[in-house]
Every structure is written in C-alpha cells, then in structure tokens.
Amino acid sequence: MNIAIIGTGHMASGLAKQFALAGHRVMLGSRHPAQASLPASTPSSVAVLAIPQALQSAEVVFLAVPFAAVGDVIQAAGPWDGKIVVDITNPLTPDFMELSRGFTTSAAEEIARLIPGARVVKAFNTVFAQVLDQGPDFGSERVSVFYAGDDESANQCIADLIASTGFKPVYAGGLKNARYLEPLAALTIQLAYALGHGTQIAPAFLERPSASS
Numbered sequence: 001m002n003i004a005i006i007g008t009g010h011m012a013s014g015l016a017k018q019f020a021l022a023g024h025r026v027m028l029g030s031r032h033p034a035q036a037s038l039p040a041s042t043p044s045s046v047a048v049l050a051i052p053q054a055l056q057s058a059e060v061v062f063l064a065v066p067f068a069a070v071g072d073v074i075q076a077a078g079p080w081d082g083k084i085v086v087d088i089t090n091p092l093t094p095d096f097m098e099l100s101r102g103f104t105t106s107a108a109e110e111i112a113r114l115i116p117g118a119r120v121v122k123a124f125n126t127v128f129a130q131v132l133d134q135g136p137d138f139g140s141e142r143v144s145v146f147y148a149g150d151d152e153s154a155n156q157c158i159a160d161l162i163a164s165t166g167f168k169p170v171y172a173g174g175l176k177n178a179r180y181l182e183p184l185a186a187l188t189i190q191l192a193y194a195l196g197h198g199t200q201i202a203p204a205f206l207e208r209p210s211a212s213s
C-alpha cells in the first residue's frame with residue numbers, strides 16, 4: 001500500500017517504521033523535508049518529501065501533526081477527494097493534560113467536516129509513540145489499535161493495515177465514537193505521566209472467546 005504520513009515527529013517516525021517493516025511504501029510529508037531528522041532505526045526505504053508530493057500517490061494519508069495544525073495541512077495540500085485520511089490526533093490543551101474537545105464533538109469529526117471528500121478514520125490515537133517504536137508485542141498480548149470510521153471500505157483498509165504490522169485492530173464503531181477514543185487516550189496520558197507508569201503502556205481490548213455464545 002502507498003502510505004503518506006504528514007509530519008516527521010515521534011508518531012510519524014514510529015508509524016513509518018512499522019509500516020515499512022510490514023512492506024508498505026511510506027512517504028513522510030514535511031514542511032521542511034531537507035531538514036527532517038528521523039531516528040537511526042527508520043528503514044532506508046522511507047522517503048521524506050514536501051507535503052503535496054508525499055500525498056500524490058498515497059491511498060492512505062496519516063495526519064501525524066498536532067490537532068491545531070491540521071487546518072494548515074489541509075489547506076496546504078490536496079486534493080483529498082477519495083483518500084482515506086487517518087486522524088491520530090488528540091485535541092489536547094497546551095499542557096497536554098486535558099482535552100479541548102468532547103461530549104458533542106471530537107477532533108476526528110471536526111477534521112471530517114474540513115475535508116468532506118475524504119474518508120476519515122480515527123486510529124492509533126491511544127498508542128504512544130514509544131510503543132509504536134518498540135512494536136506490537138507486549139509479552140503474550142498484542143497492542144490494541146482502536147479504529148472508528150463511517151466508511152466500511154476505509155475501515156476495512158485500515159484494519160488490514162493495522163493487522164499487517166502485527167498490532168491488533170479493534171473496531172470501535174462510527175466516527176462519532178472518536179468522542180470516546182480521545183478520552184481513552186487522555187486516560188492513558190494520565191496513567192503514563194501523572195500516575196507514573198511511563199509510556200510503555202497501552203489500553204487493551206480483551207474478549208473471552210465464549211462471550212458471543
């Protein structure tokens with residue numbers, strides 16, 4: 001799959017590493033591609049391009065920028081029609097400890113309204129960059145990646161993409177349920193930083209095999 005990731009920061013480099021290791025073609029989009037500096041562990045196949053070039057041949061575009069920067073990115077690049085856009089953002093307050101959206105809307109729904117031609121899926125927002133970097137295995141468990149979206153084929157595409165990396169895709173319903181995924185990330189941030197568990201943690205979805213019988 002051809003994947004563009006806008007951003008070259010912690011999440012962008014973690015996603016790029018996992019997707020490239022899974023055999024996908026990954027292009028990072030940056031405002032300053034010549035100055036981008038990626039971790040040494042980034043596979044050499046990962047390219048860094050200007051944002052419009054990164055987008056050009058991508059079927060799936062990840063927005064790995066702060067929520068406040070998404071509007072700029074959408075203005076600066078495109079066309080977005082028909083693309084699957086994955087919103088990984090958490091709409092955090094400047095101190096990173098609270099959400100600035102909730103109850104009646106979410107970052108994902110606001111992004112979908114900004115790019116009506118795109119099929120927006122929320123995913124990866126509950127996974128720390130440090131977890132992405134280390135990979136999907138937590139002992140005998142795999143890290144859950146919750147995804148939510150309104151377009152069935154886009155949801156399936158992202159579920160397959162998540163599974164291709166070894167992470168565990170967990171369907172979380174329509175895009176409106178980003179209203180619950182964003183607070184789940186906020187709880188994870190509290191556990192990591194306010195309650196001292198550090199960033200090698202992740203919320204998991206567990207289901208007994210007999211639960212549906």
Ligand SMILES: NC(=O)c1ccc[n+]([C@@H]2O[C@H](COP(=O)([O-])OP(=O)(O)OC[C@H]3O[C@@H](n4cnc5c(N)ncnc54)[C@H](OP(=O)(O)O)[C@@H]3O)[C@@H](O)[C@H]2O)c1
Pocket residue numbers: 006007008009010011012030031032063064065066067069072073088089090091092124125126127128129130
């Ligand atoms: N870090 C985590 O563990 C984590 C976990 C889940 C979700 N998230 C979400 O993932 C997103 C990225 O987080 P991060 O930790 O990777 O941040 P980061 O390391 O600070 O990287 C942010 C990236 O966004 C780019 N950027 C900022 N403003 C931009 C603009 N106006 N136009 C284009 N690019 C712009 C930056 O580019 P420059 O280098 O050119 O400034 C940088 O490459 C955030 O929305 C965050 O809430 C983060």
